[in-house]
Amino acid sequence: MPTLLHRLGRLAYRHRRRVLALWLAAIAAVVGCMLAFGGPGKLDDTFTIPGSQSQQALDRLKTDFPAFSGTSAQVVFTAPAGHKVTDPPEQAAIHAALTAAQSAPQVAKVVDPAAAHAVSADGSTAIAQVQYEVTSGGLKSGSVDQLRTAVDSAQQSGLDVQVGGNAAQTKAKQGASDLIGVGVAMLVLALTFGSLLSAGLPLLSAIAGVATAIAGVLAFTGVTAISSTAQSLALMIGLAVGIDYALFIVSRHRAQLAHGTTPEESAALAVGTAGSAVVFAGLTVVIAMAGLTVVGIPYLTVMGLSAAAAVLIAVLVAITLLPALLGFAGARLKPRPRSRAMRREQALARTDGRPANAGERWFRLVTRRPLITIALVLAAVGALAWPAHSLRMALPDNGTAPAHSSERLAYDQISKEFGPGFNGPLLVLADTSHSADPSAATHQIVDSIKALPGVSAVGNPVANPAAHTALIQVVPTGGPADQSTKDLVSAIRGDAATITQQTGATIGVTGTTAVSIDVSAKLNAALIPFAAVVVGLSLLLLLLVFRSLVVPLKAAAGFLLSIAATLGAAVGVFQWGHFAHLIGVDKAGPVSSFLPIILLAVLFGLAMDYEVFLVSRMREAYVHHRQPLRAVHEGARHSARVVTAAALIMIAVFASFLGSDSLMLKQIALALAIGVALDAFVIRMTFVPAVLALTRHAAWWLPRRLARLLPDLDIEGERLQHRTGQPEATVHQLHPTAGR
Template structure:
C-alpha cells in the first residue's frame, strides 16, 4: 500500500494542475446536478418490526382518508385569573380565532372546543384548545400559513386571553448556532499556529471544503432518486468537514517533516502520501465501518444518514491522497512561514536542529514513561468516575416539553398539562383490528372497558370505526407525561393484556401514538447497541491488526474507546438529565437522553478515536520497525505526531462545541456529547493511556503470533517495504534523495528491513 500511495503522491505532485482541475470540475459538475435536482423528499421515519409501526401500517391501509402526513397545530386558550373560558365574551373570542384558523388555504379542519359537550374545555373551565389539521406536511407549510397562525393567536391575546400554539405546523429549521463557522474559524487559528504560515493553514481548509462540497452536493443531487431527505446531509457535512481537515493536516505535516529532513519536494510528497497517506486510508476505513454499521439498527433514516456520511468520508480520503499532494505542489516553498524561507532561501525548509531540543510531545512522553502506573490508574479512575451516571441513563425522544421555556410550543405544552393533566400531551392511540371478531362493535367496546381498568389511564375515548367497520381507533390519556417512566409502564401493561383480549374477542390490539413510538424507538436503540458495538469493534479490531501487526495494540485501542465513550455519556447524563452545570451549558429543561444519542456517539466517536490511534501509533510502529526500542519508539511517535494530533483534536472539539449554542435541545446535546467525547479520547486515552500501556507492555505490545503473522496480509502502513525499496533502488532525486545521507529513518538508516522479521513478531517475553 505504501509503495502504491508513494507513486500516487508523486504523480499528483508532478501533475498537480491536472489533478486539481479534475477535482474542481467534479465539484462544479456535482454542484450543477444538485442545483437542477428535484426537491428532496421529507424524512420517512419508520420503525420496522415494532408494534407502533404495525399500527401505522394498519391505519394507512384501513383509514385511507386520514391524512397521516398532514401537519397539525393545537392552539391553547386560557382565561384571565378567576375567569372561565366558557364565559360568553371569551367563548366568542375563541370561536372567532378558530374560524380564522380553519379558513386558511392549507387548513383541512379546526375543531370547536365547545362542541360535543365541551370536549375541548378543561374540567375547571379555565383552559380550552382547538386542534387544527392541514392538508400538507409540516415541511410544506408556507410562511403565509405560519404567519396566519401567529396572527390568529395575537387576535386572541388582544381579546384578553392567554394564547399559545403547539404542534408541528409551526416547525421551522432549528437554530443550529454558528457551529460550522465557529469550527472553521478555530480550525484556521489552530492551523496557523501549527504551520506558522497562512498558505499552509489554508490548504487543509480548502481541500476539506472541496471534499465536503462534493459529498453534500452529491447527496442533494441524488436526493429524489435515492430518497435522501434534506437532513441526510447533516451528519455527512459534520463528519466530512472534520475528517477532511484532519486528513489533509496529517499529510501536510508529514510533507513538512520530510522537507525538513532534506528531501526533494516531489519525493517528500510521495513519502508523505505513502506513510501518512496509508494511515489516512486505514483511519478512513474505520470511520466508514462505524458509519455503515448504523444500518444494523434497521431504521431507514439512520441507515441513509450513515451511508451518506460514509460516502463523504471516502471522498475526503481520496481528496487527501490526490488533491492534497497536488495542492502541496502548487504551494511550493510557501508551505513554511516567511521567517523560515528567509533563513533558508535555497531550500525554503528549516535547517536541522543539531542540538535536538525536545519538543512538548517528547517531554510529555518522557513524563508518562517515568510514571506509567500512576498515569494509567489516574486516567482509568477518572474516566470511570465520569462514567458512573450512565447507570441511571433514561432514554426517550424530545417533545415540546423539552423546548426552551420562552417558546410558544413549550408554553402551550405547560398550559395543557396544567388544564388537562400531564398525560394529555402524550395520548396513546390504540388500533383495534376487528376482522377476526364476530361482533366488531362489542369487541371494540370491550377493549375500551379493559383499557379503563389499566392503572395510570385516566381517560378513554369512545371507539371510532373506519368506513368498512372492521377497524377502530381508541384514544387513551395516561396520568403521567409522555417521557415519564410510568407512561412506559402503562404502554407495556396494555400490550401485555392485548393477547388475552384477542383470545376473548378475536380483536387484535396495537398500541401506537407519539408516546408509544418514542418507547419503541428507545427499545430499538437499546437492542441494537450491543450488536452494533460487536460489529464495529470486531471489524475495526481486524483492521487495526493489519495496520499494527499486533494483538494487544488493537485490544488496547478498543478498550480505551469504550472508556472514553462511557465517560462522555456519563457527562451527558449528569448535565442534561441530572442538571449538573445545566445553566453553564444553557440547558433550560432536563429530561431523558435522546434515544439515538448513545449509538450515534458510539459510531462517530469510534471512527474519530481510531483516527487518532492510527495517526499516533503508526509513527511509533514506524520507529519500532526501523530499529528503535519500544520506549524510544513511544517518544518518537509523540515527538513527530503529538502536536498534529493535538491540533486535529482541538479543531474537532471546536466544530462540535459550536453546536452547544443551538436553541434545539437535541442539537445542543449532540454537540456537547461529541465535544466531550473527543476531549476525553484524544487527551486522556490517546495521549495518556496509550503511552502508559505501551510502556508497561514493552516488546509485547508488538507481539503477533507467528501463524497469524503468516495469515494476515502485510499492508505496510509504516512504509517499511517502501523505505527498503527506495534505499536499495536509490530512488528519489538529488543528493538528498532516499538513497542519500538522509534517506533512512531512525537508527537503522541504511537498511531497516534487516531487522523486520524480529520486529514483526517478537516473543512475548520481557519488556
C-alpha cells in the same frame, strides 16, 4: 497501497490545473442536481420503524382514518387573568381563529376544544387540535408558520395563543455559529504551521469536500426521506475529518520540505505515507457509519450513509485535490530559515536524548511511573463514567424545546392544566372484522384500557363501519418520554391476546408517542450487538496494521473507556442537568435514543485515527532500534503535536454545533466534543503510552504462525521510503524504521 497513492499524488501535483477543474466541475454538477431534484426545503424528520406494531397500525390509519394519519399541531388558548375561554368574547375570538386555521395550507381538520372536551376545569385554557393531511416530513416549510399567522387574531383579542404539537417540533438549524468552529480551526492551523498559507490549504480542501457532500445529500431529498439531523451530522463529521486529514498530509509535506525534499516528490511522498493512514482511518469511519444500516431504522440509516459519504469524499479530496493545491503552492510552503517552524523541524532530528517538544515531554512524564498513570486514568474515567449507570433514553419532544419557543410554552401550559400525557396521546386501532358485535367489542376494549394503570383518560371511539375498525385515543398520566407511558404501551399490547380471545378483535398501539417508544426499544436492543461488532472490527484492523496482540487489545479497552466516560458526561449534563444552562438547555430529560449508537460509530473511527497516527510512529521506532521506552518517546516527538492540533480542531467543529435549536443535535455535538477530548488526550496520549511503557517488548509481540498468515499493510509506507531515493539522514529523521 502506499505505492499507488504515491503515484496518484505525483499525478495530481503535475496535472494540478486539470484536477482542480475536475473538482470544480464535480461540485457544480452536484449543486445543479441539488437545485433540480432536492434542496433544504425537502428535508424530512419523520421517524418510521418498518415491521413494528406501531408502524403497521399507522400505515393502516392512512386508509381507514386518513384524517388521523398525518401529523398534528395543538393550538393552546389561555385566557387573561379574571377571564375564561368560555366567556362569549373569548369564544368568539377562538372560533374566528379556528375558522382561519381551517384555511391554512395542508390542514385536513380542525377539532374545536368544546367538541374534544379540551377545556381545563378552571376554564383558563382550551386546546384545539389541527390535523394535517401529511406526515411531518410532508409538511411544507411555511405551513406551521402560516397556521401561527392564522390564529394570531385571537392573540390580538387578548388571549395568549401558542402553537405546539408534533408538527411544530423544533428542527435542526444552524446559523453563524458554524463559523466559530471554522475560525478556531484556522487559528489552530496557523499556530501549528506558523504560516497562513499552510493553514489555509486544509480549510480550503475541507470546505470543497463538505460542499460536495452536503449538496449531494440534499440532492437525494427529492427521492428519499433525509432528515435535517442527517444533513447536520454529515456537515459536522465531514468538516472535522476533512480538516484533520488534510492537516496530517500537509504537516508531513512541510516536514519533508524542511529536510530538503523537492516539492513534487514531497507531495507524492506525503500522499503515499500520511495519505495511506488517512485512507485507512477514513475507511474505518465509513465502515462504522455505514454499519448503522443494520439497525433497520430508515432515519438512522440515512444519518449513517450521509455521514459515511461525507467522510469518503473527505478522503478523496485529501488524496487528489490536496496534492494539486500543494502543486499550486510549490516551494512557498517550505519553512523559512531560522523561522520557528524550521527550528521545530530541526529539533525533531535531535539525538542528544533531550525532549524535542512539549509532546515528548508529556509522554516522558506519563511513562515515568506507568502504573500510577494507568491508575489515575482509570480513576478519572471511572468517575466520569459513573452517571452512565442511570442512562435513560427517549426521543426528544417539545418538553425539551428552547424555553421561550412557542412549542415549549404550549407543552408546559398543557402539562399544567391537563397533565403531561395530553402532550403525547396514544392511538389504539381496533380491528373488529372478526367480532360478533363490533360495537360491543369496541366498548369492551375501552373498558379494558381504562382499567390499566397509567391511564388518565380514554376518548370516545371513532368507528369506520366500512373497514370494521375503530380508533381510540388514550391519554397517559405521564409525558411522552416517561417510563410510565412506556409501561402503559407494554400493558396495552400485553392485553391484546386476552382482548382477542374475549371479543375476536385485534388491537395495535400507534401514534407519535408509540412510534418513538418502538424506535427507542429497537435502538436499545441493537446497541450491545453493534458495540460488539465495532470493538471486534477495531481488534481486527489494528491487528493487521500493527502486527501485535497487545496494541489492539489496549486500543479496544481505551475505546470502551472513552465511550463509557462520554456517556457518563452526557447523562450528567442532559439527564442530571449539571452545567446544562451553559449550552442553552434549561430542562433536564432523557438522553436521545440515537446518541449512544451514533457515538459508538463516530468515535470508533476518530479513535482509530489517533491510534494509527500515534502508535505507527512508535512501532517504526521500535523496529529500528528495539528499545520500547525510547520508541514511545520518539513516536510522541513526531506525532503528538499534529494529533493535538487535529483533536482541537475536531473539538472546535463539534462544539460549534451546540448553538443548534435541536436538542438531538446539541446532544450529539457535545458528546462528540467530549469524546474526542477524552479519547485524544486522556486515552491515546496518556493511557496508551503508559500501557506500552509497562508492557515493553511484549507490546510488539506477535506469534510467528499468526505473523505469517497476516498481510503486511505497510500503512506508513516504509517500503516506499526505500524506493524514493531520499538522503538517508532525511529518511531516518522522518521515518525511524527506514534502512533497518
